[in-house]
Amino acid sequence: MTGIPAHSDLVVGDDGLARPEWASMDPLLRDYYDTEWGMPVTDERGVFERLCLEGFQAGLSWAIILRKRPAFRAAFDGFVPDIIAGYGDADIEPLMANAGIVRNRRKIIATISNARATVDLRKDNGLAALVWSFQPASTPRPEHLEDIPATSPESVALSEELRRRGYSFVGPTTTFALMEAIGIVDTHLLGSHRRGSSGIWPR
Template sequence: MTQEASTTADPGVVVGEDGLPRPAWAAVDPLLRDYYDCEWGMPVTDERGVYERVSLEGFQAGLSWATILRKRPAFRTAFNDFDPDVIAAYTETDVERLMADACIVRNRQKIQATIANARATIRLRQDMGLAGLVWSFQPETTPRPQVFAEIPTKSAESIALSKELRRRGFAFVGPTTMYALMEAIGIIDTHLLDSHRRGSSGIWTS
């Protein structure tokens, strides 16, 4: 999830009706709150899981994460549960089918990138695999933000990961998008220090 909350009056965490402190972006909308509490920042290490998140982060570029999250069930249906083997075999007919699907984000470049990325994912099986490659860019330390404004939008590792994925044939994997991916799948922990989710991944404990 790329950063989209206002930093004008950054309150740090917001305590919800349930008494749990969360960042402002996850404190109101029930869908975002559940995603934050149950998914965001938890380790994802399987090929399909990482490929799906690379795909959805790519579709999110220029949009809000809430938009993508609401459309995620439709994305999964339209893209065969993000099975790289199935998507790699998509043809122009599938591109047109997806462009006609009002339930997803109809962006031809992003659709074509998702197909290209499936093919690149399959090629990576001859090496360390997509998940192994992405996780190989885990840094030695993670941010310790107290307020939203202290959370970076990219890092040396996300820049390097972006370059390597592009070299391997991936598209829509810019440094900011890859930083959001690293946050989402637990490679780094950017939960605010006072959030009830800080350290929940088990990878970063403080």
């Protein structure tokens, strides 16, 4: 297939499209890669959900989180910040007993406190505007998976600002993953059929 760099980590599927190996084997990951990952998300609820799920993913594989996403959405009332901000101590134990989600008490508590921080942030343009304000002037152009950074100066700065605003489980790796997921940076490998698909960055 033309456009794929020599010795690339891309795999050409039976549909003739090139994807990284992680998005080529599992149908769920393949669909996520083809339709969601790296596409712009600019609404508050969408950014908040992805921030929460990236926090839950820390130490786990994304495939686990993706498979549990429907259960997460049901357990956390669709990730509507206003509803989660109203959770109290009595809401934590049912979440800890919910086998459909990742039952990590600190991450569950962080989701509640992050919802409250999100509601409070509306006084200053809101979560989505804050996150997108850290869009860099350029994006990585990786040929290999090892070329993709785990953090960036912008993700470090975003992590620090979110923490200042009362968020937790928002380290620089988590914020960089968020930036990848919602299109702020494009880390699709050169030659991937998804490279440049966000419309924000050129192929």
